[in-house]
Amino acid sequence: MSENSQSTEAFGLLINYEYCTGCHSCEVSCQMEHNLPTDRWGIKLQKIGPWQIKQDVYQYDFVPIPTDQCDLCASRTSKGKKPLCVKHCQSLVMDYGKVNDLLKRFDGKSKFTIFVPKSGTKSEVIQVS
Amino acid sequence: MVKRIEEVVEQGGTNEIRPDFFREPPVKYTGGDLPWQWEEDGMVVTRSASWAAPGCHDGCGVLIYTDKQTGKFIKVEGDEDNPYYQGRLCARCITLKEAIYHPDRVLYPMKRDPKFRGQPDKWQRVTWDEAYALIKERFDEIKAKYGAKSIVFSLGTGRGTAPYMTRLQYAFGSSQYAYFLSGNSCYVPRVAASFVLMGAYTCPDTAQYFIDRYDHQGWVPPKNIFVWGNNPLIANADGNLGHWIVDCMKRGSKLITIDPKLTWLAAKSELWLQIRPGTDAALALAMGKIIVEEDLYDHEFVDNWCYGFEQYYEATKEWDLARASEVTWIPEEKIRRAAYLMAEKPSSVQWGLAIDMTMECIAGSAAIVDLWSITGQIDIPGGMITTHQPFNIQTWNPPDPAESLTIEEQKARIGGDDFPALKYSGVVLTQADMTIDQMLSSRPYKIRANWIQSTNALSCTAQQPDTRMEQAYCNAEFNVMLDPFMTPTAQACCDVFLPVCLYPERNGIRSIYYFVQNTNKACKPLGESKSDMEICWELGRQWNAEMWPGDTVEEFFSFTMKEVGMSFEETREENWIYPEFHYEKFRKGEQRPDGQLGFNTPTGRIELYSTLFGQWGQKPVPHYAEPPYSPYNVPDGFNKEEYLQRYPLIMTTGARQWASFHSEHRQIPHLRALHPNPEFEISPQTAAERGIKQGDWCWIENHIGRIQLKANIQPILDSRVVSLDHAWWFPERDAKDSLDKNGKRMGSYGTYASNPNVIIQAGCGESGFGNNCKSQLCQVYLCEPEEIYAQTDMAEIALRFAPNEELI
Ligand code: SF4
Ligand code: SF4
Ligand code: SF4
Numbered sequence: 001m002s003e004n005s006q007s008t009e010a011f012g013l014l015i016n017y018e019y020c021t022g023c024h025s026c027e028v029s030c031q032m033e034h035n036l037p038t039d040r041w042g043i044k045l046q047k048i049g050p051w052q053i054k055q056d057v058y059q060y061d062f063v064p065i066p067t068d069q070c071d072l073c074a075s076r077t078s079k080g081k082k083p084l085c086v087k088h089c090q091s092l093v094m095d096y097g098k099v100n101d102l103l104k105r106f107d108g109k110s111k112f113t114i115f116v117p118k119s120g121t122k123s124e125v126i127q128v129s
Numbered sequence: 130m131v132k133r134i135e136e137v138v139e140q141g142g143t144n145e146i147r148p149d150f151f152r153e154p155p156v157k158y159t160g161g162d163l164p165w166q167w168e169e170d171g172m173v174v175t176r177s178a179s180w181a182a183p184g185c186h187d188g189c190g191v192l193i194y195t196d197k198q199t200g201k202f203i204k205v206e207g208d209e210d211n212p213y214y215q216g217r218l219c220a221r222c223i224t225l226k227e228a229i230y231h232p233d234r235v236l237y238p239m240k241r242d243p244k245f246r247g248q249p250d251k252w253q254r255v256t257w258d259e260a261y262a263l264i265k266e267r268f269d270e271i272k273a274k275y276g277a278k279s280i281v282f283s284l285g286t287g288r289g290t291a292p293y294m295t296r297l298q299y300a301f302g303s304s305q306y307a308y309f310l311s312g313n314s315c316y317v318p319r320v321a322a323s324f325v326l327m328g329a330y331t332c333p334d335t336a337q338y339f340i341d342r343y344d345h346q347g348w349v350p351p352k353n354i355f356v357w358g359n360n361p362l363i364a365n366a367d368g369n370l371g372h373w374i375v376d377c378m379k380r381g382s383k384l385i386t387i388d389p390k391l392t393w394l395a396a397k398s399e400l401w402l403q404i405r406p407g408t409d410a411a412l413a414l415a416m417g418k419i420i421v422e423e424d425l426y427d428h429e430f431v432d433n434w435c436y437g438f439e440q441y442y443e444a445t446k447e448w449d450l451a452r453a454s455e456v457t458w459i460p461e462e463k464i465r466r467a468a469y470l471m472a473e474k475p476s477s478v479q480w481g482l483a484i485d486m487t488m489e490c491i492a493g494s495a496a497i498v499d500l501w502s503i504t505g506q507i508d509i510p511g512g513m514i515t516t517h518q519p520f521n522i523q524t525w526n527p528p529d530p531a532e533s534l535t536i537e538e539q540k541a542r543i544g545g546d547d548f549p550a551l552k553y554s555g556v557v558l559t560q561a562d563m564t565i566d567q568m569l570s571s572r573p574y575k576i577r578a579n580w581i582q583s584t585n586a587l588s589c590t591a592q593q594p595d596t597r598m599e600q601a602y603c604n605a606e607f608n609v610m611l612d613p614f615m616t617p618t619a620q621a622c623c624d625v626f627l628p629v630c631l632y633p634e635r636n637g638i639r640s641i642y643y644f645v646q647n648t649n650k651a652c653k654p655l656g657e658s659k660s661d662m663e664i665c666w667e668l669g670r671q672w673n674a675e676m677w678p679g680d681t682v683e684e685f686f687s688f689t690m691k692e693v694g695m696s697f698e699e700t701r702e703e704n705w706i707y708p709e710f711h712y713e714k715f716r717k718g719e720q721r722p723d724g725q726l727g728f729n730t731p732t733g734r735i736e737l738y739s740t741l742f743g744q745w746g747q748k749p750v751p752h753y754a755e756p757p758y759s760p761y762n763v764p765d766g767f768n769k770e771e772y773l774q775r776y777p778l779i780m781t782t783g784a785r786q787w788a789s790f791h792s793e794h795r796q797i798p799h800l801r802a803l804h805p806n807p808e809f810e811i812s813p814q815t816a817a818e819r820g821i822k823q824g825d826w827c828w829i830e831n832h833i834g835r836i837q838l839k840a841n842i843q844p845i846l847d848s849r850v851v852s853l854d855h856a857w858w859f860p861e862r863d864a865k866d867s868l869d870k871n872g873k874r875m876g877s878y879g880t881y882a883s884n885p886n887v888i889i890q891a892g893c894g895e896s897g898f899g900n901n902c903k904s905q906l907c908q909v910y911l912c913e914p915e916e917i918y919a920q921t922d923m924a925e926i927a928l929r930f931a932p933n934e935e936l937i
Contacts, residue, residue, distance in 0.1 A: 019375050021372070021375060023219065023363075024788075025219060025223060028220040028223045028800075028803075032224060037927060038802035038923055039802070049396070050391050050843075052845060058396040058845065087209065087216050087217075088216070088218045088223060090218075091375045092215075
């Protein structure tokens with residue numbers, strides 16, 4: 001397999017972080033689904049801001065980042081269900097799938113990112129539970 | 130009659146306010162094509178609607194997974210088929226399992242000798258029969274000797290219990306239905322003002338009436354959404370989910386946020402008006418003046434459907450931009466721009482608590498109602514839609530007391546005769562401050578017992594001095610508490626504790642606006658806990674069986690939802706039931722009981738000049754009142770200069786956090802971890818001047834006392850303002866009251882340690898409503914290291930409050 005085709009097979013989480021409000025639903029859903037203690041995360045929110053960029057313009061974003069303990073909800077997705085963080089996301093800004101498919105969601109109008117966590121890369125996954 | 134206006138109203142039209150009136154078109158959509166229960170991987174899945182406890186009273190769609198063999202609760206997920214929230218959940222419902230199997234849940238009825246109030250080890254387990262018999266005996270005895278009016282029934286934000294508890298108290302014969310926040314200053318004032326002015330309540334149109342939501346033909350997103358005086362993403366107040374605003378942003382809605390703080394929504398807004406707390410009415414009046422003078426208003430709507438436009442304009446005249454800017458601290462240009470955006474169509478306003486939390490909140494609410502009225506936003510797609518309880522279901526509003534109480538009994542309502550706005554606007558609550566005063570003073574007669582259901586008043590509504598609410602309750606001979614958990618209020622004041630089960634463990638009805646759905650019992654209640662509804666039904670029938678038709682609580686539900694035309698079992702099969710929604714009902718005779726065109730007000734129009742306020746001796750037009758404690762105003766009796774020097778900062782309170790709903794959830798490990806300590810926000814400059822660094826414990830002090838919170842330095846906050854969390858208590862701390870080193874009372878579970886309520890001056894405005902909970906003055910300074918009460922130890926909380934799945 002060429003390096004390129006391997007990357008298209010990778011699975012990931014798409015985040016339209018333009019609209020992520022920092023509501024914590026993704027974090028807590030993952031903790032409850034995977035029995036993680038209060039100080040361990042399968043996905044962890046990062047807060048960027050607030051600060052003032054210029055008059056009436058502010059930097060204030062949240063971005064959730066999957067950790068090595070994210071297994072991309074393998075037991076759910078194998079049954080055709082959404083990962084729980086994706087399902088409960090209050091701004092509906094998360095999606096799960098093949099990176100190539102997720103890329104199509106980039107609309108060129110708002111802020112997107114795709115994370116391919118360790119479990120999406122076919123290397124060994126650390127059991128989350 | 131409580132709800133009837135007895136005076137003749139000159140302007141003609143009907144003179145009756147019936148908040149629960151509406152003419153309901155037939156059932157439009159249901160979710161009857163979907164099953165409400167099925168099996169999956171050895172589990173039973175039950176479709177339901179959440180409705181506190183625990184959580185809030187929005188009622189998001191959920192799927193409850195239980196073990197097929199044992200019937201035990203396994204997990205909860207959102208219900209993607211449910212139109213209301215489409216599978217999403219907030220952290221408070223996501224952590225449901227930790228609430229269900231919480232080791233501190235109270236599982237059996239208990240009693241305690243009143244002389245041992247405050248002593249956690251003195252509770253004794255009793256049976257339900259014993260508990261009911263004890264309550265019945267004591268309540269009946271008090272009624273026989275002193276009258277039913279000497280028993281007060283109190284509720285907080287209410288987890289949907291209001292209609293059940295009030296039915297219980299009306300069955301008993303008491304009209305003392307109390308909510309204890311000073312000036313009843315939460316939601317009720319806005320509702321009262323809306324009914325007086327518009328004869329209806331309105332909400333921003335985010336397609337919530339349609340089962341196909343944002344795809345619905347005929348719906349358009351609001352062009353502008355004003356987020357006024359709340360942080361709806363977290364608060365999700367009053368049946369409206371904050372993230373619907375995000376849904377609309379994605380569809381092109383622009384935001385205008387009016388908030389002293391840079392919330393996430395404020396940062397994403399077209400226009401952020403960083404307002405001085407407590408001055409919203411001045412802003413609204415200034416915007417109104419511009420809208421009139423620069424001819425931005427909707428002439429057709431004003432000419433045909435509004436009353437008193439000239440008088441309204443007259444009231445706005447003094448609010449030129451310079452004055453408004455000086456009062457509100459908002460630059461003139463931004464006020465003008467807000468006025469122009471308000472005049473665009475369609476615009477809607479997601480308003481909130483900050484409007485209620487001023488002394489003249491009715492007048493302030495009116496100022497905002499008038500803005501969406503003169504710009505013609507009412508009942509247009511994407512504007513302010515009129516809403517009501519679907520099918521007159523009694524699951525949110527209390528029943529009409531006139532149906533079961535005599536005139537004499539109704540007249541006994543504390544404050545009911547003192548404030549016309551309380552008497553005639555459809556509100557059936559007592560006046561909070563007068564009720565507490567009476568509980569303390571026993572004048573004109575003593576309050577002998579309290580029924581306390583879904584409220585933790587000591588943490589949530591207690592106001593200065595810290596012992597006031599506690600003393601008020603403790604002056605009674607006999608107090609009954611209903612709750613899932615032991616709380617400071619129960620521990621400090623109560624003699625009987627009735628354990629309430631959580632929503633997966635009970636049947637019920639979810640309905641605040643828009644649609645109705647059954648809450649379906651998915652698993653057995655733990656221990657002997659019962660639902661709020663069941664308890665009211667069982668005890669209520671002992672006092673007046675006629676008021677509780679049906680042989681089971683489910684049959685009683687069928688009675689309360691009879692206008693749906695289906696029984697409780699039948700509605701369960703339909704999942705959700707939406708009435709048909711019509712825009713512009715006022716143009717079709719669908720907004721008034723008599724079928725006439727227009728609105729259900731005395732003049733049949735939106736009353737910019739309120740004929741009712743006029744009759745009641747209140748100013749008929751909106752106006753602004755400077756907060757009693759502000760940089761420009763200090764009550765008589767204080768030396769202004771000296772006071773402002775000592776307490777130079779504006780203290781705004783009640784900041785909402787993702788992790789909690791009022792005082793709930795402090796004992797849920799994964800929620801507490803999101804926000805482990807009580808915090809206040811302070812600007813970098815104000816912090817630096819005081820040597821305060823991020824995370825430092827500080828005293829917040831004013832003339833009433835001081836409390837301790839942790840500093841959270843916020844770069845964009847105005848340096849003259851600090852913002853405080855509310856309703857803190859510490860389930861992990863001592864259940865017994867204690868004193869700190871300086872003799873300050875900590876309260877049960879430390880609830881007075883960090884609670885801004887205890888340093889807020891109580892007192893209401895001229896209407897009987899409103900208190901400036903969000904605009905007081907204070908000073909902030911560092912705690913000495915030895916003064917710090919305690920830093921939350923999350924490891925301890927995770928260990929102590931770990932779910933115990935062995936509980937049955
Ligand atoms: S995909 Fe599953 S495992 Fe990964 S962060 Fe989301 S909930 Fe956690
Ligand atoms: S659930 Fe969605 S909106 Fe909430 S923090 Fe996570 S990504 Fe952001
Ligand atoms: S808003 Fe949150 S707590 Fe309230 S019902 Fe919905 S998910 Fe539950």
